[in-house]
Amino acid sequence: MLDDITRSAERDIGIKAYPRSISRIIGAIKSSDDFWEIVDISDEPLPLVAYVIERLVDKGFIELKNGKIVLxxxxxxxxxxxxxxxxxxxxxVIIDDFKKEFETFMEIQRERPSAKKEFDQGYVTPLTTFSRIAYADQKGDIRGKEVIILGDDDLVSLALALTHLASRVVLLDIDKRIVDFVSKSARSHGVDVEAHVFDLRNPLDERFLHQFDTFFTDPPETVTAFKAFIGRGLATLKGARNAGYFGITRRESSLNKWRELEKVLISDFGVVITDILHNFNVYVNWEYWDTTRAYDLSPSKTHPKTNWYKSALFRIETLEDFRIFNDPIEGDIYNDVESSTT
Ligand SMILES: [Fe+2]
Known part of the structure; x- marks a missing residue:
């Protein structure tokens, strides 16, 4: 039965599945009757989870009862x-050393711009934002360093500026609302963020090339977009032994795609992956979620009760012969068969 669904998944939805993928989804259904939690626990791509549940319903192994998924x-x-x-x-990591800054941040972020679908936005919890800074600080990538954030609806730039740890904080975002919000909030708290409206589909110019010790970004997870965003991040770095941070999720990327993404890092860019922290990044359920493909695919059409969308935090480091990517990018870079939140 598992082999049967495994084979038909690839044919019907184009996602490589393994008997273990199906087994993990069934295991998750034993732990929760909520679709979003099942996606979270199984660590399989959402479109595959939805597909497998539907096949199991067809075969009579599962029933949908008031939006609950029951074996x-x-x-x-x-x-x-x-x-x-x-x-x-x-x-x-814990964020006890940033207690005061965290409280200030909590206050400021109440007024943050809402997540916008057109920019593939969806932000992490404030605790995630500060944990990222704590983690990078522990790795020596923050204190006295020049840091750039490429795309920042998570408001890492603002949080970082509040800690006064970095010597320079630069933010590039396509969304003027984010740039204005960060600039205004930073100014009113007497801290400095150089924030620019910038569309990362365009090549970076001299203002940002080879200037930084550390970058943060959160790329869309198609191979093309990933390559473009990480390549831009690397282009901002001064040289060897600088660091980059970003997320890769299991929700929208199968392990076959993970391997493609890791190949981009190792083969195309010649960097080394030093850290992968599972489920480090926890996303707040975004406002536009019921207009996403994820909602469309969900068999239950229920509201998520918990923060189900998570991603692993990746840290990479450059070596002497690393490469960058700074070519212009055209077309739809946001969607492939495994994506579901755009
Ligand atoms: Fe712990």
Whole structure:
């Protein structure tokens, strides 16, 4: 039965599935009856999870009861055993040293611009934003360093400026609302962010090339967009042994796609992956979620009750012969068969 669904998935929705993918989805259904949590727990791409649930409904193994996904037979599935540290929520860092800055940030971010679908926005929890800074600080990538953020609806630039740790904070974003919000908030709190409206589909110019020690970005997860955003990030760095941070999710990227993305890093850019932190980035359920493909595909059409969309935090480091990508980009770079939140 598993082999059958595994084969038809690739044919019907174009996503490479394995018997273990199906087993993980069944295991997740044993842990939760909520579609969004099942996607979260299984760590399989959302379109595949939706597809598998529908096939299991067709075969009579599952039923949908008031938006709940319920197993009718005791199928074998891989159930995850949790051993997560609740102190740090599995991130490995706590933000106690930034207590005051975090409180200020919480106050400021109440007025933040809402997530916009046209820019593929969707922001992380404030705790995630600060944990990212704590983690990068621990790695020596922040203190006294020049830092650039390429696309920042997570408001990392503002949080970073509040800590006064970096020697320079620069923000590029296509969305004028974000640029204005960060500039205004930074000014009113007496801290400095150089914020520019910039469409990252355009090549970076001298103002931003080879100027920084560390970059942060959050690329859309098509191979083309990923290459473009990471390539731009690398183009901002001064040289060898500089660092870059970004997320890659399991929600919209199968492991086959992960391998393609990792190949871009290692083969195309010649950088080294030093850290991968599972589910480090936790996203707030965005305002436009019920107009997304994810909602369309969801068999239950229920509201997410928990923050189900997460991504792994990647840290890369440049070596002496790393390469960049700074060519112009055209066309739709946001969508492929595995994406579902645009
Ligand atoms: Fe911990």
């Amino acid at each position: 009718r037979e005791d199928l074998e599935g891989e159930v995850s055993q949790w051993h997560k540290c609740f102190e740090c929520d599995g991130r490995g």
